[in-house]
Amino acid sequence: MTEIDVVVIGAGLAGLTAARALVAAGRSVRVLEARNRVGGRNFGGTLSNGVSVEMGGQWIGRTQTEVLRLVDELGLKTFGTYDDGESVTRYNGILTRYGDETFGMSEQAAVEVGRLQAELEAMAETVSLSAPWNSPQATELDRRTVDEWLRANTSEPEVLAFWAAVVPALFSAETSELSLLHFLFYLKSAGMLDILLGVTGGAQELRVVGGAHRIAEALAAELGDDVVTLEAPVRSIAHDEHGVRVSYPGGTVTAGYAIVAIPPTLAGRLDYRPALPATRDGLTQQIPMGSVIKIQLAYRTPFWREAGLNGFAFSLDDPLCVTLDNSPPDGSCGVIVGFFEGAHARTAARWSAEQRRAAAVATLTELFGPQAAEPIDYLEQNWMEEEYTRGCYGGRLGAGVWTQYGAALTEPVGRIHWAGAETSDVWNGYMDGAVRSGYRAAAEVRARLES
Numbered sequence: 001m002t003e004i005d006v007v008v009i010g011a012g013l014a015g016l017t018a019a020r021a022l023v024a025a026g027r028s029v030r031v032l033e034a035r036n037r038v039g040g041r042n043f044g045g046t047l048s049n050g051v052s053v054e055m056g057g058q059w060i061g062r063t064q065t066e067v068l069r070l071v072d073e074l075g076l077k078t079f080g081t082y083d084d085g086e087s088v089t090r091y092n093g094i095l096t097r098y099g100d101e102t103f104g105m106s107e108q109a110a111v112e113v114g115r116l117q118a119e120l121e122a123m124a125e126t127v128s129l130s131a132p133w134n135s136p137q138a139t140e141l142d143r144r145t146v147d148e149w150l151r152a153n154t155s156e157p158e159v160l161a162f163w164a165a166v167v168p169a170l171f172s173a174e175t176s177e178l179s180l181l182h183f184l185f186y187l188k189s190a191g192m193l194d195i196l197l198g199v200t201g202g203a204q205e206l207r208v209v210g211g212a213h214r215i216a217e218a219l220a221a222e223l224g225d226d227v228v229t230l231e232a233p234v235r236s237i238a239h240d241e242h243g244v245r246v247s248y249p250g251g252t253v254t255a256g257y258a259i260v261a262i263p264p265t266l267a268g269r270l271d272y273r274p275a276l277p278a279t280r281d282g283l284t285q286q287i288p289m290g291s292v293i294k295i296q297l298a299y300r301t302p303f304w305r306e307a308g309l310n311g312f313a314f315s316l317d318d319p320l321c322v323t324l325d326n327s328p329p330d331g332s333c334g335v336i337v338g339f340f341e342g343a344h345a346r347t348a349a350r351w352s353a354e355q356r357r358a359a360a361v362a363t364l365t366e367l368f369g370p371q372a373a374e375p376i377d378y379l380e381q382n383w384m385e386e387e388y389t390r391g392c393y394g395g396r397l398g399a400g401v402w403t404q405y406g407a408a409l410t411e412p413v414g415r416i417h418w419a420g421a422e423t424s425d426v427w428n429g430y431m432d433g434a435v436r437s438g439y440r441a442a443a444e445v446r447a448r449l450e451s
Contacts, residue, residue, distance in 0.1 A: 004028040006445055007246050007255040009234045009270075012040025013431055014419040015261030016219040017070065017438030018445075019227060025446050030253050031223065032246065034233035034388045039216035040262075041392055041421075042431070045296065047377045051328050053296045053335060055381040056392065057431050058212045058326075061203040063191055064432035066439070067215070071208060074218040078206040082325040083199040085305065087312040088367055091158060095367065101194075103314055109158040116153060116163075121192050124184040129425040132185045133406040142403040146183045147175035161316040168342030169322045170196060172290025173396045177342075182397040189428040199312060203430070204324060212431065233388070236271035239414050257445045261419040261438065263289055264395050264409070266388065272416075280413055283405040286398065287422060289391025291345040291384050295320070295338050295360050298377040302327045302334030304368045311336055313367040319344040320363040333376070336364060349384055356380060394429035395422045410440075415448075417441045 006022050008015045011033035019029045037043075043056035060067055060078065071078060086097045089104030096104035105113065127135045135141070150163050167175045170186070187193055195202050208214055220228045229251075237258060238245040244258040260267050268276075268284025275281070302325060304311055311325025319340055326337035338360060340348040348356050357378045364372035383392040397406075410423045419441035424433030 003254045004030055005255060005449060006257050006259060007032065007244065007253045008259045008261055009246065010040060010261035010420070011035075011038040011216065011220060011228055011230070012261060012420070013042065013067075013216055013219075013434040014421065014438040014441070015040075015259065016216055016223070016228075017435045018259050018261060018419055018442040019223055020219055021439055021442035022446060023223060023227065025442075027446065027449065029227055030255070031228045032232040032234050032248060032253065033228065033230050036231050038220040038228065038230070039213045041383075041389060042213040042216050043381065044211040044213040045379050045381070047296070047298045047333070047335070047379065049298070049333060049377070051298070051333055051335070052211045053326060053337070053379065054207070054211045054213065055294055055296070055379065056213065056383075058207055059204040060206040060208070060212070060431065061195060062201070062205055063195065064203070064427055064430065066435045067432040070435055071215060074215065074222070076214055076218060077209040079209055079329040081199050081204050081207055082302070082305070082327060083310050083312070085308045085310040087310055087314070089313070090315040090317050090367060091161065093317065097309070103162065105158060105162060109156060109162065112154055112156050112159045113162055116150070116159070117193055119153070120184065121187060124187040124192065127181065127184045127188050129185065129189060131407070132181055133403045135181070138181060138403050141181040141184065142179050142400055144180045145176050145399055146178045146180055149180050150175060165314065165316050165321050166197070168344070169339070171396050172292040172341045172345065172391065172393055174342045177396060177398055179397050179399045179402060181402050185402070186428055189424075189426055189433075190430070199310075199324070209329065215431075234270060236273065237416065238273040239416055241414070244415050256449065257415045257417065259417045259419050259441045259445060261441070263287075263389065263420060264422055265289060265390065267418070276413055277408070279405055280408040280411075283401070283408045286401045286405055287395035289383075289389065289395055290393050291342055291349075292392050293340040293345050293348055293356065293380055293382045293384070295340070295356070296326060296377075296379040297336045297338070297360060297364060297372075297375045299334035299336075299371070299375055302331060303371045304334070307369065309368065315363060315367065318359075318363040318366070319348055320360050323364065323367065336368075336372075338364070345384065349382060353380060412444065417444050
C-alpha cells in the first residue's frame with residue numbers, strides 16, 4: 001500500500017508549485033529536498049550592512065505571468081530594476097556610453113547585429129515550442145552549433161565578439177556548445193532577443209522585495225514541515241505499476257506517483273529500479289548545466305547614478321562580462337551584480353576568491369571609474385560547485401540533442417513525472433518556466449489519480 005499520493009523530489013520553484021497545486025486539489029504530498037534550505041537555484045545572501053541580495057535567480061519580466069501571479073498570491077512585492085541613465089560597453093579597451101539600442105557598438109556592427117538578429121528570429125518563429133524536434137528543418141538546425149551559423153553568416157570581429165558575450169550571458173555556455181535549434185527554441189520561448197536582454201520591458205525588469213528566494217520560502221511555509229522535508233537527498237526510486245518507493249538516507253517514502261523536479265543531469269544520477277529507458281537516460285547525459293559564478297560588489301552609495309549611468313555594462317574584453325545595478329529599493333547603498341560565465345567562469349573557478357574579487361574590482365573600475373575600486377563588501381556564489389545544482393542558469397542542449405532525445409524530456413516513465421525549468425516550453429530556463437513546469441506535472445499526476 002502507498003503511504004501518500006505523490007512524492008516530489010526537489011524543493012525548488014518547480015517542486016514546490018507542483019506540491020502546492022496537488023495539496024490544493026486535496027492530495028497527500030511529501031517534498032524531499034537534499035539541501036538544508038528550499039529554493040534550489042534561488043538563494044539569498046546578506047551583505048555586511050544587513051542588506052539582502054540574490055545569489056541565484058532573481059529577475060522577473062512583465063510577460064512572466066505565472067511567477068508574477070504566484071508572487072501576488074503569496075503576498076510578496078516587486079520593485080523595478082534601476083534603469084535610468086546610460087549603459088556602457090567596453091570593446092578593445094574603448095568605453096562607450098549609450099542610451100539607445102546599439103549596445104554601444106559601431107554603426108556598422110550595430111547594423112550587422114540587427115541583420116543577424118532578424119534572421120535568427122525569423123528562423124525561431126518556425127520552431128515548435130511543444131515539440132522542437134518536429135519543427136521544419138529541425139535536423140538541419142539541430143546539427144549545427146550557434147557558432148557555426150554565426151561564422152557562416154558574418155566575418156565582422158566586433159559582431160562575433162558581441163554574440164560571443166551575449167550567448168554566455170543567456171546560457172552560461174559558449175556559442176560552440178549550443179545547438180542552433182536550441183538557441184532558436186529559447187529565443188521563441190521567451191519572446192525573442194530584445195526581451196531576453198532588456199531591463200525595462202525585458203526579462204530583467206522586476207525584482208522581489210527581500211529577494212526571489214522568498215518565493216520558495218513562502219511556498220514551503222504554506223505547505224508546512226509535514227509536507228517539506230529538508231536534508232533528504234534522494235538516492236533511489238523503485239517503481240512499478242503499483243507505485244513508487246523513494247529512498248534517502250534515514251527514510252523511505254512510498255507513493256502512488258513521483259514528480260522529479262531537479263535538473264535533468266542530476267535526475268540522471270539517481271538509481272532507478274528498474275533502470276530508465278535508454279532514451280531518457282541518454283537525455284540526462286546530454287544536458288549539462290551552465291557554468292557561472294555570480295558576484296555582488298557593494299558600495300556606500302550607488303555612485304554611478306550620479307554620473308548618469310544605470311549600472312548596466314557589457315564588456316567584450318573582460319572575464320566579468322555583464323553587470324547591472326542591484327541596489328536595494330531604498331538606495332541605502334549601492335550594489336553591482338556581475339557574472340563570470342561560460343568559459344570565463346571555468347577559468348575563474350581555478351582562481352582564489354581573492355583573485356576573483358580583484359578581477360571584478362578591476363573590471364568595474366574600468367567600467368564605472370575610480371570609485372568602483374573601493375567596495376565595502378564582496379559576495380560570490382560559484383554554482384558549478386553546488387552539489388545539488390552543479391551549475392546555472394539551466395541545462396543546455398548541444399548539437400543533435402533535441403532531435404535525438406527531446407521527446408523524452410517531459411514524457412513520464414511509468415509513474416514518474418518530470419518538472420523543472422528545463423522542461424517548460426514557455427520561458428524555458430527561467431523562474432516562470434519552473435513554475436509552469438510544476439503546474440504541468442501536477443496536472444498530469446492529478447489526471448491519473450482521478451482517472
